[in-house]
Amino acid sequence: MGRSGLANDDLLHHLRGVQGAHGAEVYGPRVATIRVVSWPWIVLLALAAALLVGAEWPRVSLRVGPDARRARERRRRKAQLKVVRGENDDFVASVQRDLERLPTIDENDRI
Numbered sequence: 349m350g351r352s353g354l355a356n357d358d359l360l361h362h363l364r365g366v367q368g369a370h371g372a373e374v375y376g377p378r379v380a381t382i383r384v385v386s387w388p389w390i391v392l393l394a395l396a397a398a399l400l401v402g403a404e405w406p407r408v409s410l411r412v413g414p415d416a417r418r419a420r421e422r423r424r425r426k427a428q429l430k431v432v433r434g435e436n437d438d439f440v441a442s443v444q445r446d447l448e449r450l451p452t453i454d455e456n457d458r459i
Contacts (some may be wrong), residue, residue, distance in 0.1 A: 409415055
């Protein structure tokens with residue numbers, strides 16, 4: 349076997365001239381080409397691509413849609429927020445005062 353993995357006979361067959369599509373001899377590996385693709389096949393390919401995009405859109409829109417942009421912006425804003433600690437006693441006293449000032453309804457006052 350040669351370096352490319354082909355036996356000598358296979359290598360000679362590989363390099364032997366082959367009649368091409370237009371009558372000319374072609375050397376080297378045989379290559380398949382598409383000469384003409386009719387318009388119905390192109391339309392069918394476009395419809396298949398549209399169907400694929402439509403089927404995957406809910407998953408794709410999570411990353412590239414307008415909701416994804418809002419979510420990214422919100423994450424950036426939240427990353428800049430800070431939690432302030434240490435004034436817990438003042439906050440508790442303020443909430444307690446607010447609760448005491450709220451109007452209440454006794455059980456007897458209900459209709």
